Amino acid sequence: MALRPPPSQLSAASEAAAASVQDMDNDPTLHLRPRPDFVSTDALADLVARATTYLQASYPLHLRGPAGSGKTTMALHIAQTLGRPVLLLVGDDSFDTRRLVGGETGSRTKRVVDRYIHNVMKVESETNPVWLDRALTVACIDGCTLVYDEFNRAPPAANNVLLSVLEERILVLPKAGRGESYLRVHPEFRAIFTSNPADHVGAHEAQDALLDRMVTLDVDCFDRQTEIEIAIARSGLAALDAARIVDMVRDFRKSGEYVQRPTLRATIMIARLSQQMGLRISADEPRFVQLCLDMLASRVKPGPDGLPDPRHRQMLLKLIQHFCVPVRGHGVAA
Ligand SMILES: Nc1ncnc2c1ncn2[C@@H]1O[C@H](COP(=O)(O)OP(=O)(O)OP(=O)(O)O)[C@@H](O)[C@H]1O
Ligand SMILES: [Mg+2]
Numbered sequence: 001m002a003l004r005p006p007p008s009q010l011s012a013a014s015e016a017a018a019a020s021v022q023d024m025d026n027d028p029t030l031h032l033r034p035r036p037d038f039v040s041t042d043a044l045a046d047l048v049a050r051a052t053t054y055l056q057a058s059y060p061l062h063l064r065g066p067a068g069s070g071k072t073t074m075a076l077h078i079a080q081t082l083g084r085p086v087l088l089l090v091g092d093d094s095f096d097t098r099r100l101v102g103g104e105t106g107s108r109t110k111r112v113v114d115r116y117i118h119n120v121m122k123v124e125s126e127t128n129p130v131w132l133d134r135a136l137t138v139a140c141i142d143g144c145t146l147v148y149d150e151f152n153r154a155p156p157a158a159n160n161v162l163l164s165v166l167e168e169r170i171l172v173l174p175k176a177g178r179g180e181s182y183l184r185v186h187p188e189f190r191a192i193f194t195s196n197p198a199d200h201v202g203a204h205e206a207q208d209a210l211l212d213r214m215v216t217l218d219v220d221c222f223d224r225q226t227e228i229e230i231a232i233a234r235s236g237l238a239a240l241d242a243a244r245i246v247d248m249v250r251d252f253r254k255s256g257e258y259v260q261r262p263t264l265r266a267t268i269m270i271a272r273l274s275q276q277m278g279l280r281i282s283a284d285e286p287r288f289v290q291l292c293l294d295m296l297a298s299r300v301k302p303g304p305d306g307l308p309d310p311r312h313r314q315m316l317l318k319l320i321q322h323f324c325v326p327v328r329g330h331g332v333a334a
Contacts, residue, residue: 028135029085029144037233038077041226047217051078051192054215055145060166060191062211065219068263071194072149074219079145084188086145089135091153093202097161100154101173102134131179136161140171143188152195152206159210166191166213224250227264235271241281245270248323252296257312260299270295284326292320 040048051061051074061078063071079086089100108130114122139146151159164170169185193214195206222230224246231242249267252258270292274281279288296316303309 027085028138029087029142032076032080032086034080035073035077038073039226039229039233041223041229043223044074044226047074047219048078048081051215051217052081055082055190055192058190060193060214062193062195062214062216063219064195064197064216066198066221066263067196067261068265069219069221070264071196071219075147075149075192075194079147079190079192082145082190084143084145084190086147087135087139088147088149089151091148091150093153093155093204095154095158097158097174098134100134100136100158100161101171102132102137103174104129105132106130136165137171137173137183139191140165140183140185140189143186145190145192148191148193150195150203151193152203154204156204156207156210159207162191163209163213165189166210221253222264227267230264231267231271234268235275237271237275237281241274242271244281244324245274248292248319249296251319251323252299252316255315257301257315258299259301262296262299266295266299281324282326283321283324288324289317289320292316 051063055061055078061075063075065071076086076088092099106129109125109127111123111125114124116122133141135146138144161172164172165185169189171183171185173181173183196203227246227250228239228243231237231246232239235242237245246267249262249264249270252262273279273291273295274288277287277291279285279291281288283289293313293316297308297313300312300316301309303312
């Protein structure tokens, strides 16, 4: 007997997905809708068009890029354009084949008490294992788009089951599992993977055999104009204000003086909080300066003793003063 798990056990919806998920009771898949604040530029539209072509030809897609380069957002956006139900899986070191495919979760006993003749009682009991389908099995059977975010955070051995799914389009099931030893993959099944090649903490090297089956597209950090458009879309700030924050964070990124890369996410945080707190995007607004320091100072390289270096804090203050020059009558957040 095979069961379907509740949605919460099957997929983990990220912020990006949650914004666009339609709530479907008892349906383990995500039904994505276009995000109203999704920004598309010519470069992003071109990437989506190429990715969709490869996926439509049944090739799995792999978006590879540094933190904050928009991989998850793009993967979900592409999945949504395919128009099929989506299953989102986020790679984790605790994964094994069972976590992807499913497994036996216990047994179900059926007991029949027959009292057809009043002084004769016949009791029959039968115990059968209960099998619980997991994301990969559900996606392969129902022809979903599987978005496997950060797939290389799962141990390579757990991902081995994908080799035959992607090449032979056969899902090999554990012995005596679901009642059959393999399943033919639904013709509409598609897979989109993401990974961060720079973050080695908690990540594994993806096996060549798996990478060889995918089309890998490198997504780099966004260009300035795209970052500004995303900052505006995500915060509601005016274009000039958004540009000031984007330029400040980009310059910090360019300096290389960080231990944790200042990503677009930091830009969005500063922009959204400034808007919510009604701050002027200006170096003479103490609360804005403090906000920037709170968002960025922890990323700056520490001094030789491992403690925050006051000179680096000064560098951040100079950046704020340089890019957020006070302008009379300008920059009052709505
Ligand atoms: N095209 C876009 N339109 C609007 N917002 C976007 C777009 N692309 C990315 N973002 C926003 O930028 C931020 C970073 O994007 P995302 O989470 O997709 O990056 P990532 O590459 O998956 O990062 P990580 O490796 O840390 O998971 C998010 O807040 C996301 O909402
Ligand atoms: Mg991501």
